[in-house]
Amino acid sequence: MLTTVQEKQQRVRELLAERKAILLAHNYQRAEIQEIADIVGDSLGLSIEAANSDAEVIVFAGVHFMAESVYILAPHKTVILPALQAGCPMANMINPEKLQALRDEYPDYTVVCYVNSSAAVKALSDICCTSGNVLSVVKGIENDKILMVPDKNLAKFAAAHVPEKDIKWFDGFCPTHHRLTAADIRQSKIDHPEAIVVVHPECDPEVTALADHVCSTSGMYSYVEQHSAKQFIIGTESGILFRMRRENPDKEFFLASRKLLCPNMKLTTLDDIIDSLETMSNIVTVPESVRLKAIQSLEKMIAAPRNE
Numbered sequence: 001m002l003t004t005v006q007e008k009q010q011r012v013r014e015l016l017a018e019r020k021a022i023l024l025a026h027n028y029q030r031a032e033i034q035e036i037a038d039i040v041g042d043s044l045g046l047s048i049e050a051a052n053s054d055a056e057v058i059v060f061a062g063v064h065f066m067a068e069s070v071y072i073l074a075p076h077k078t079v080i081l082p083a084l085q086a087g088c089p090m091a092n093m094i095n096p097e098k099l100q101a102l103r104d105e106y107p108d109y110t111v112v113c114y115v116n117s118s119a120a121v122k123a124l125s126d127i128c129c130t131s132g133n134v135l136s137v138v139k140g141i142e143n144d145k146i147l148m149v150p151d152k153n154l155a156k157f158a159a160a161h162v163p164e165k166d167i168k169w170f171d172g173f174c175p176t177h178h179r180l181t182a183a184d185i186r187q188s189k190i191d192h193p194e195a196i197v198v199v200h201p202e203c204d205p206e207v208t209a210l211a212d213h214v215c216s217t218s219g220m221y222s223y224v225e226q227h228s229a230k231q232f233i234i235g236t237e238s239g240i241l242f243r244m245r246r247e248n249p250d251k252e253f254f255l256a257s258r259k260l261l262c263p264n265m266k267l268t269t270l271d272d273i274i275d276s277l278e279t280m281s282n283i284v285t286v287p288e289s290v291r292l293k294a295i296q297s298l299e300k301m302i303a304a305p306r307n308e
Contacts, residue, residue, distance in 0.1 A: 008270040009036045015277035021057035021080075023273065024050060024070075027217045028239035028265035029061045033273070037061065040243060042218045044115055044130045047073055048302065059277065060284075061268045063088045067284040068119040072294050075286075082272035084282040086264045088116055090202075093172035094150035096120045102147060106168055109147035112137060113297060114154055116174075119286045121149065123293035128301035129154075131201050132216035136305045138162045153177070157201040157208060176262040177202035180235055184257040185210045188233045192254050198223060199235030199256065207235060219306075224248060237262050 002008045013036060016023055024046040025037035034040050039049050043066045050058045051073035059080045060067045065088055067081040099121055103111065112134075113125030122128055129137040131154060138146055138158045146165050148155035150172030159167040180203050189197065189210075198220055199211040208214045213223055217240055224232050225248060234240060235256040244253050276282045286294070 002274070005032050005270065008032075008274060012036060012270060012273050012277070015274065016059070019057045019277055019280070020055055021059055021277065022050070022053055022055040023059045023061065026060075026062040026066065026239075026265065027243065028237040028262055029268060030239070030266060031242040032270060033061050033268060034239070034242050042130070042132070042216060043069060044132075044302070045218060046070075050074060050077070050079075057277075057280075059273060061273065062086070063091075063264050064284070065091045065116060065118055068286055069115065069298065071284055071286050072119060072122075072291050072298060075288075075291060078280070079284045080276050080280070081282050081284050082276040083267040083269070084284075086267040088264060090114075090150055090172050090174045091117045091121075094118075094121055094170055096124050098170070099124050099149060102149065102170060106145070106147050108143075109145040109168060110141050110143040112141070112146055112148045114149065114151050115298075115301065117150055119290050119294045122297045123290045125149070125297045126300075127304075128297045129304070130216060130301065132219055133301065133304045133306045134158050134201070135161050137301060138165060138167070140304060141165075151202055153204055153208075154201050156205050157214065160205070174202040176237055176260060177235075178204060179259040180204070180207050180257050182206040182210055184259075185233070185235065188254060188256050192231055192233055194229075195231035195233045195252075195254060196227060196229045197233045197235065197256070203235055211235065220244070221247070224251065224253070236260065237265060239265060 022038040025040045047069040050070045057078045063086045071079045111125045146167045149170040152169045155169030197211045198213045231252045
């Protein structure tokens with residue numbers, strides 16, 4: 001029986017080799033999983049890496065919509081989600097029925113769907129976006145009328161930076177980022193007056209207004225590495241700190257609030273990965289009729305540049 005973290009990590013690597021598999025870990029995953037993953041990153045970056053990989057099996061330590069995105073881009077690969085119950089509350093707030101009702105209400109609007117959504121919602125959208133390219137996607141759409149789903153905070157962020165567009169939004173949100181308040185940021189600034197504040201655009205506008213910089217998780221890694229400051233207040237899920245501290249040992253990072261913890265992102269364990277690889281279970285697929293529509297929205301997003 002495997003008892004230590006190190007033994008379990010070693011077993012994971014052995015199984016990955018046996019199955020000709022790679023392990024992808026989202027930036028918010030547990031530290032012991034990020035530590036041994038082949039690639040750590042955001043959901044879109046990981047999906048693209050998976051599609052381009054020679055691996056036959058993709059093990060995605062993340063949540064359900066992320067594994068779906070890998071399958072959409074690479075249906076010839078076996079995609080495993082070790083914790084099959086790991087969903088995304090924000091993605092679950094919107095479904096095809098609700099989106100169709102919005103399309104009926106706003107028939108002249110181009111639908112921009114955040115990548116944090118189900119394959120079925122992507123299939124009913126015109127184009128996807130990420131938190132890293134949302135501004136470029138919105139600016140690049142010829143239509144001045146934009147309907148964004150499911151994240152209202154990301155939509156408000158876009159509306160503030162692209163005021164020439166008429167942007168409507170669905171009333172969805174990320175519960176983890178939405179828990180971060182302006183009061184939390186003000187207190188963090190008092191506690192760490194020399195620190196630079198960096199937050200995610202999924203946060204409430206009152207929070208982003210107090211930040212020195214607003215960007216995606218991938219953008220945060222680059223920003224803190226290149227910035228001359230030595231202290232940073234980070235306003236996104238706590239898992240991001242593991243890699244930040246490892247890559248920047250000369251800098252200090254403070255989580256903006258202890259509330260920044262996503263239970264779904266922490267569901268995946270080393271035991272889950274071992275079990276799913278040993279039994280080749282928890283395989284994620286997408287119906288071909290849905291996949292063919294969803295991939296169009298994803299490919300348009302991938303072709304878009306990152307935020308300016």
